[in-house]
Amino acid sequence: VLFRSACISTSSFAQTVDEIVEKHVAALGGLDKLKGVTTLVTDRSLAVQGMEIPTKTTLVVGKSLRSESTVMGNSMIQVIDDAKGWMIRPTMMGGTGEPEDMPADQIKQQESQLDPFGGLVDYKEKGNKVELVGKEKLDKKDVYHLKLTAKDGQVIDEFLDANTYLISKVKANMNGQDGEITFSDYKDYEGVKFAGSMDITNPQMGVMTFITNKVIINSKVD
Numbered sequence: 001v002l003f004r005s006a007c008i009s010t011s012s013f014a015q016t017v018d019e020i021v022e023k024h025v026a027a028l029g030g031l032d033k034l035k036g037v038t039t040l041v042t043d044r045s046l047a048v049q050g051m052e053i054p055t056k057t058t059l060v061v062g063k064s065l066r067s068e069s070t071v072m073g074n075s076m077i078q079v080i081d082d083a084k085g086w087m088i089r090p091t092m093m094g095g096t097g098e099p100e101d102m103p104a105d106q107i108k109q110q111e112s113q114l115d116p117f118g119g120l121v122d123y124k125e126k127g128n129k130v131e132l133v134g135k136e137k138l139d140k141k142d143v144y145h146l147k148l149t150a151k152d153g154q155v156i157d158e159f160l161d162a163n164t165y166l167i168s169k170v171k172a173n174m175n176g177q178d179g180e181i182t183f184s185d186y187k188d189y190e191g192v193k194f195a196g197s198m199d200i201t202n203p204q205m206g207v208m209t210f211i212t213n214k215v216i217i218n219s220k221v222d
Contacts, residue, residue, distance in 0.1 A: 017132045020073035020144050021120050023165040029192040034117050037061060038194065041216040047209040059140065060221055062114050078102065079111050119148050120158065143168055166193060174202045189215040
């Protein structure tokens with residue numbers, strides 16, 4: 001009887017997790033729509049330490065990424081492609097202004113961006129595990145707290161708005177330090193939702209705010 005009860009409670013718990021994740025996927029635009037996205041071109045502006053830094057990111061989903069920012073008239077470029085990476089850093093940021101290899105830990109960090117809709121979408125197929133920690137309050141709003149353990153062992157705490165089922169906040173290890181990203185002002189682009197504002201907080205950089213100005217889906221990428 002105890003074993004049977006344990007099985008029932010475990011399965012109902014698992015269904016609850018899957019139900020929340022399914023509603024999250026639906027809120028983003030639905031699995032078919034998300035799987036149909038092959039390229040993304042995103043224009044954002046980054047506010048950090050009193051500076052506005054325009055950033056253009058070109059993404060081939062699951063494969064390649066090119067990010068180009070302009071810092072005080074200098075171009076900063078980061079590229080990863082098939083687990084290799086290079087970058088150009090201006091001299092004011094400790095670089096030479098010439099292409100250089102990207103360190104392995106930085107490549108790993110950038111690779112998370114190759115999956116633009118996050119580890120919850122199709123999590124079983126990706127080899128991720130998701131647990132429901134519980135329903136909590138975050139900034140006076142009800143959220144579902146999910147703990148995602150990625151295939152590579154990384155643990156991410158995800159907080160989903162209990163009304164919209166969109167992500168409000170994630171907490172994770174960033175460059176060896178605990179950090180968090182707050183998402184807000186979601187906008188619809190061709191039936192797919194993207195956060196219009198992202199606040200990234202970590203002890204190293206303080207708070208950085210990304211504002212999304214434009215998203216182009218499935219344009220041709222060279």
